[in-house]
Amino acid sequence: MIYDTTLRDGEQTPGVSFAVEAKLKIARMLDELGVPQIEAGFPVVSKEEWQAVRAIASEGLNAEVLCLARSMKSDIDEALSCDVDGVIVFIALSPLHLKYKLKMPVSRAIELALDAVEYAKDHGLFVQLSAEDATRTPLTRLYRLFKHAEEVSVDRAGIADTAGCITPTGMHRLVSLLKQKLKVKLSVHCHNDFGLATANSLAAYEAGVDAISVTVNGIGERCGNAALEEVVTALYCLYGVDLGFKLHLLKPLSDMVAALSGVKRDPFKPIVGEHAFKHESGIHVAAVLKEPYTYEPYDPSLVGNRRAIVFGKHSGITGIREILKRKGIVLSEAESRVLLDGVKKISKGYLTEEQLTMLALREVATIQ
Numbered sequence: 001m002i003y004d005t006t007l008r009d010g011e012q013t014p015g016v017s018f019a020v021e022a023k024l025k026i027a028r029m030l031d032e033l034g035v036p037q038i039e040a041g042f043p044v045v046s047k048e049e050w051q052a053v054r055a056i057a058s059e060g061l062n063a064e065v066l067c068l069a070r071s072m073k074s075d076i077d078e079a080l081s082c083d084v085d086g087v088i089v090f091i092a093l094s095p096l097h098l099k100y101k102l103k104m105p106v107s108r109a110i111e112l113a114l115d116a117v118e119y120a121k122d123h124g125l126f127v128q129l130s131a132e133d134a135t136r137t138p139l140t141r142l143y144r145l146f147k148h149a150e151e152v153s154v155d156r157a158g159i160a161d162t163a164g165c166i167t168p169t170g171m172h173r174l175v176s177l178l179k180q181k182l183k184v185k186l187s188v189h190c191h192n193d194f195g196l197a198t199a200n201s202l203a204a205y206e207a208g209v210d211a212i213s214v215t216v217n218g219i220g221e222r223c224g225n226a227a228l229e230e231v232v233t234a235l236y237c238l239y240g241v242d243l244g245f246k247l248h249l250l251k252p253l254s255d256m257v258a259a260l261s262g263v264k265r266d267p268f269k270p271i272v273g274e275h276a277f278k279h280e281s282g283i284h285v286a287a288v289l290k291e292p293y294t295y296e297p298y299d300p301s302l303v304g305n306r307r308a309i310v311f312g313k314h315s316g317i318t319g320i321r322e323i324l325k326r327k328g329i330v331l332s333e334a335e336s337r338v339l340l341d342g343v344k345k346i347s348k349g350y351l352t353e354e355q356l357t358m359l360a361l362r363e364v365a366t367i368q
């Protein structure tokens with residue numbers, strides 16, 4: 001299963017702050033998409049954040065609404081006052097975090113985490129216990145935490161690759177080893193510091209992980225998180241896993257989050273980027289016009305994106321003639337060559353189909 005943290009980790013992108021109404025809009029669309037759990041925020045951060053989490057929790061969504069909480073009763077009380085369905089309680093056991101952040105021994109940190117889990121469970125919440133910096137934590141220590149959490153009936157144990165520094169092979173091994181020894185459900189939360197967040201999430205899936213944490217457009221701290229659209233579409237197309245999502249909403253959701261977050265999307269962004277289904281090269285265009293799968297892995301309409309054929313330096317005569325023919329403009333060989341020369345002279349950017357048509361009409365067309 002997928003749980004989305006666009007509204008919590010995604011909002012921790014430097015410079016991003018969603019207003020309550022923006023968070024509600026995103027939550028509604030995540031719900032419509034079919035995301036079963038939404039991490040709506042971290043209520044103790046501010047009064048407005050608390051209001052946003054409470055508003056999302058009382059929206060009557062199909063999705064379960066979770067929020068983040070430190071391993072402290074007061075944070076769980078805040079969560080309860082927002083009326084959420086569940087909490088993600090976190091603790092760090094890595095040597096770095098214990099020494100420089102928590103300043104306490106392992107045993108004390110485990111005790112705090114378990115107290116928090118028990119307190120939240122006693123109040124009827126769904127509880128995930130996340131081990132921050134789990135990928136730089138000794139495995140025996142991680143296992144000890146999760147085993148104890150299992151004994152106090154935690155609902156899920158979370159492996160956070162907080163600094164984004166594990167490899168897919170390492171993640172596969174980590175999840176496999178924990179799966180062998182634990183009964184509790186496991187989740188992963190991957191960061192993209194080496195561009196491996198999606199790969200690591202899928203490696204965890206291959207090793208049997210139960211839940212994957214994602215954000216829309218992969219927004220989040222530093223280099224961001226595993227992208228919702230990448231993980232879900234890869235699961236569907238490459239692994240044959242149908243989570244029942246309305247995949248055609250992926251592109252509109254991505255557009256909405258880009259607009260509301262003010263974070264510009266990389267044109268090369270898989271699935272939802274402007275270039276994801278754009279073709280210019282003559283050889284590619286000629287083939288795609290006959291059979292799109294020659295240069296596309298799946299139909300763009302699956303994810304609500306669109307194919308674009310554009311014209312520039314790399315264009316070829318076959319593609320140009322075919323596109324114009326489809327618009328009722330039939331060019332002779334000689335006319336096509338004149339037009340192609342004109343197209344290749346475009347020094348910046350490219351022509352869209354409409355611009356190509358106008359150029360053809362203006363310069364060489366014989367309209368039939």
Ligand code: MN
Nearest residue numbers: 009162189221
């Ligand atoms: Mn994170």
